Amino acid sequence: MQLQDKGGISLSSAEEWQQATAIFESFTDGFITLDHEWCITYLNLQKHSNVSGKATEHLLGRRMWDVFPEAPGTIFEQQCREAAEKRVNVSFEVYYPPHTARYEVRIYPSSEGISIYFTDITVRKSNAYLVKQAQAQAILQERQRLARELHDSVYQELYGICLSANAGREALETEPAQSIAALERVILHANVGLAEIRALLFELRPELLETEGLVAALNKRAEVLRARYNLAVDVNLGEEPDISIESKHALFRIAQEALHNITKHAHASNVTLRLLQEKQELLLEVRDNGKGFDPAGPFPGHFGLQSMHERAASLDGTISIESAPGNGTTVSSRLPRIF
Ligand SMILES: Nc1ncnc2c1ncn2[C@@H]1O[C@H](COP(=O)(O)OP(=O)(O)OP(=O)(O)O)[C@@H](O)[C@H]1O
Ligand SMILES: [Mg+2]
Structure with missing residues (x-):
């Protein structure tokens, strides 16, 4: 096999090729090279030996689409063709149902065909999803808590202000003493409401803890x-x-x-x-x-x-x-x- 330009890197000896392969394999979970006829020229799926379910040595020289009959018609095939025909690097994520796994796939054209690197990102993706869900849940809980706080604090005081102001207006002409008492309750509720709002602001704007x-x-x-x-x-x-x-x-x-x-x-x-x-x-x-x-x-x-x-x-x-x-x-x- 001509050992040159694998994965876009010029490799002049078998030793260099082995070193480069070892490096690629250390940070990917699978590595395949194909020639211009889509035949497999190198394959290492050790970290995912069940990717094909077939012993890898029997796959060398066989056409990719015969080995993976599920691939034609998928985004994987489209992207392989894109890289091979337009001679461009491509990368994408794909879900592979036989493994119930998600892979990040990077494809690089080379003088012999294309090189394909797979990284299993299932755990990373599901962790990211869980973190997002937990964040959304935390935001929701915080909103519910603040809604409860507003209801129990400012809302009650505004309600008290309305009640007392109405009572004060009704008593204004007939019972001036009651009217004054009602006005005093308005002032009290307003002061409590102000204290509540000031305290709530500290919760809504944490930077106030820094400034004040x-x-x-x-x-x-x-x-x-x-x-x-x-x-x-x-x-x-x-x-x-x-x-x-x-x-x-x-x-x-x-x-x-x-x-x-x-x-x-x-x-x-x-x-x-x-x-x-x-x-x-x-x-x-x-x-x-x-x-x-x-x-x-x-x-x-x-x-x-x-x-x-x-x-x-x-x-x-x-x-x-x-x-x-x-x-x-x-x-x-x-x-x-x-x-
Ligand atoms: N200062 C206190 N005086 C009397 N009992 C208290 C006091 N602080 C806590 N407790 C008791 O301890 C329990 C646990 O308190 P904790 O704050 O963990 O829960 P909670 O206030 O009931 O609910 P939440 O999860 O909303 O805080 C309370 O349910 C209460 O019985
Ligand atoms: Mg508590």
């Missing part, structure tokens, strides 16, 4: 707790910590979940939010005086505590929860200072 800071974001959450839930909230946050934006996001989300849990489960009257900057680590503490619970218990189908642990662990930090039924709850999140 973690301390401001936590303060806004505290305002919402006071305004919407009538909780006494003690805040002791100190200076804006000098940590990465990832750490700020993690701490904000952890605090937010701990505070959500307080409003959903704790029946507390007091909440303390503390940020302590130590030399080696940063401590964020969220404490309530509510009904407490057993943090060791399994909570199937509930993800808040689990995601707090995961967020802290992703930055080499930890979450510890001290709680006992009837005794309130303290969630402490520690992140190493290097972040």
Whole structure:
């Protein structure tokens, strides 16, 4: 066999040809060369020895379309002809039903015919598909969460404003005192709504955590707790910590979940939010005086505590929860200072 110009590369010796072949085979899963009559002159499908289901040595010298009778009429045949007739490189992806596999195929014209390289991309493609699906699912969940937040927060306040404004207008001439009380409720609802919107903006625009800071974001959450839930909230946050934006996001989300849990489960009257900057680590503490619970218990189908642990662990930090039924709850999140 004339060992020249395989796959567009000029190869002057059998040794060079073997070296080049070894290289091609190391990054592809299959390699076939065809002459101008479509006869197989070289074939290595070792990584996919079942590509043909036939022993490869018996295939040398046979016509491609006899060996793979399923190929004629497919995109594979069209692309082989395109490369051979127009002397151009082609590459495409094709699904091969006998393997239930997807291949990336690259075809290069050579002086002897064409060289075809196959790479099995089934796993890569299905991983990419799964990642896309997970991203779409995450976006949907986040939208649903924000819709719930809007419904439970701003929507309720606007509704309260409408009700109180109507009551105020009706009482304006006959019951001026009631009208004034209604107006005061309008002002209260409007203030709560503003606090809710400010807090929501931090969630919708994460860069605000960078520009305005973690301390401001936590303060806004505290305002919402006071305004919407009538909780006494003690805040002791100190200076804006000098940590990465990832750490700020993690701490904000952890605090937010701990505070959500307080409003959903704790029946507390007091909440303390503390940020302590130590030399080696940063401590964020969220404490309530509510009904407490057993943090060791399994909570199937509930993800808040689990995601707090995961967020802290992703930055080499930890979450510890001290709680006992009837005794309130303290969630402490520690992140190493290097972040
Ligand atoms: N501060 C708290 N006070 C009392 N019970 C709490 C408190 N925080 C958590 N819990 C209990 O721990 C359970 C698990 O909390 P977790 O945040 O994982 O789930 P969830 O809040 O019920 O649901 P979600 O997945 O929406 O967060 C809660 O269902 C609740 O019983
Ligand atoms: Mg929760």
